[in-house]
Amino acid sequence: MNEVRIDRIEWAPLNGRRAREARGNAYTRSHGQDFLMPIARVTTSDGLMAFGWSRIDRQKADSLVGFSFQDAFHPQRGVSTDYLALDMPLWDLAGKLADRPVYELLSGETNTTALRAPCYDTSLLMDDLDLEDDDEAASLIASEAVKCATRGHRSFKIKIGRGAMHMPVEEGLRRDIRVIKAVREALGAEARILIDANNGYNLNLAKRMLTETADADIYWIEEPFHESWQWNGPFKKWLQQQGLDVLVADGEGVASEQLLTMAENGFIDVVQYDIFGFTDWVVLGPKLDAINIRTAPHNYAGLYGNCAACHLAGGIRRFEMVEWDEASATGLDASVYSIADGHVNVPRLPGFGLQLDPDVFQQAVRDRGFTVSNT
Incomplete structure (x- = not known):
């Protein structure tokens, strides 16, 4: 595989909603119904995009952007310590680069049926x-x-x-x-x-x-x-x-x-x-x-x-x-x-198989998130 570089990191929280209000457990009376789900999207120098749950902040993103995917990810060990702020986005990217679902990367097998x-x-x-x-x-x-x-x-x-x-x-x-x-x-x-x-x-x-x-x-x-x-x-x-x-x-x-x-x-x-x-x-x-x-x-x-x-x-x-x-x-x-x-x-699709609406995510980035770029 040719070297893959991450040229852009975007982050924003998406609005999440449970099926019904999550009420109490032993130590709280209610978790509420709405929550925020923090998402980071990475874009490679070839324009490939991947995304996942992440609490990365702008300072960390600034320090990482422009890095080599091969330095950050190893097929058997996963994401290296310095890049764990982008743990799930990089697993999603690994699957997309290999054109395989993450579970096949973990099993080392190519399945003919979905997990x-x-x-x-x-x-x-x-x-x-x-x-x-x-x-x-x-x-x-x-x-x-x-x-x-x-x-x-x-x-x-x-x-x-x-x-x-x-x-x-x-x-x-x-x-x-x-x-x-x-x-x-x-x-x-x-x-x-x-x-x-x-x-x-x-x-x-x-x-x-x-x-x-x-x-x-x-x-x-x-x-x-x-x-x-x-x-x-x-x-x-x-x-x-x-x-x-x-x-x-x-x-x-x-x-x-x-x-x-x-x-x-x-x-x-x-x-x-x-x-x-x-x-x-x-x-x-x-x-x-x-x-x-x-x-x-x-x-x-x-x-x-x-x-x-x-x-x-x-x-x-x-x-x-x-x-x-x-x-x-x-x-x-x-x-x-x-x-x-x-x-x-579980779908037999590259990465985690999820789809991110680009318009909704871009609006969330503008309203509550950030973008850092290597250009």
């Missing part, structure tokens, strides 16, 4: 906090789960931890349990149910929760409490003693530096670092495969992250599921991705 990546719906938040009656609250969340099932989902994550700040502890735990049982009843035995406390429990509450929902067949419990040697070890031992086949998932946001060591010791089953470190996942995923640890990148408020996470399934053997946050964004066409029977159908 199908397992996924779960992540929208079952605490929409019930304004309701006083537990049965009414449980019915509301169960009805939302049924709607998610009609969109093709077969795995569903329920937010728990109402007693951390929204309700008295006992009342919050009681409602958490009622919601889980109602969702299981509404979806039937075949659905996969995940629960996420966002660190809103302690060790004893987590045990009580799983004891009282043993008949709901929980697949995993996510962030029951902030990960620690003092709690995760005894918790995993207790699960085994109780005969509860529940996975422990953790790692999003500000995770403990010891998280991977805990996973290696069998205390955490599913690692969930954020998807917006795409190259980090490309490097880490196979290492976790080698020690039989599952992966499920955390993604929220990121339509681009929905789609990018799917491609990791092409290169990580123990990839569990994509966290699918149903949303749209003005100017970003993700319609080539679709959900059916619990999987995302």
